[in-house]
Amino acid sequence: MAHVESSVRRAQLIAAARSALARDGVAKTSLRAVAAEAGVPLGTMQYVFRTKEQLLRAVIEDVVHEIAQVLEESAQLEDGLAHAIREGVAGFWSRLVSGHTGLQLMQYELTTYALRAAGQESLARWQYERYGGVVAEWCRQAAGRAGETCAVPFDQLARVIVAGIDGLILQHVCDPDDARSRGDLDVMIETWVSLAGVRREKSS
Structure with missing residues (x-):
């Protein structure tokens, strides 16, 4: 070979x-x-x-890297946090959710596998820490580049975004309906934008 x-x-x-x-x-x-x-x-x-656990951790990291790349490519961070949330999440859905049931099921199964396998609970916790960390840093950069502030901590905003997307993905996987799912996603996006309460930083 x-x-x-x-x-x-x-x-x-x-x-x-x-x-x-x-x-x-x-x-x-x-x-x-x-x-x-x-x-x-x-x-x-x-x-x-x-070990299988080492491989699964590498797979999760690879998926997280792909998510980060899609978010970065889907929105101009210089245009601010609200723009990033709207365009980035929509891009994520189009490229990694719609038509990618296997990928989404794999991620849910990785979580439940880790939670059920003795001694592997930390893998599930780490998985969601990585998801949240990527989204939080992406939001932080968008706000920072545009000179904006966020009404809630970026880590909290990221956890809420991840939680909301998780729920919408699970419903979509159970009952694939692109029009309904995108409509629900649009409503959720505006909820996150409202939560962020974006303001321009005051100049000194």
């Missing part, structure tokens, strides 16, 4: 894991199954990820 750089191999295995997890679910996806998905020997798989 030709030599593959470790960073390339790691990315290959994470991509294979995401495909297997989205298709087969967390419980049925083993290291052996991911190795087969990637077309590599099990030993190669275990050299990069010794």
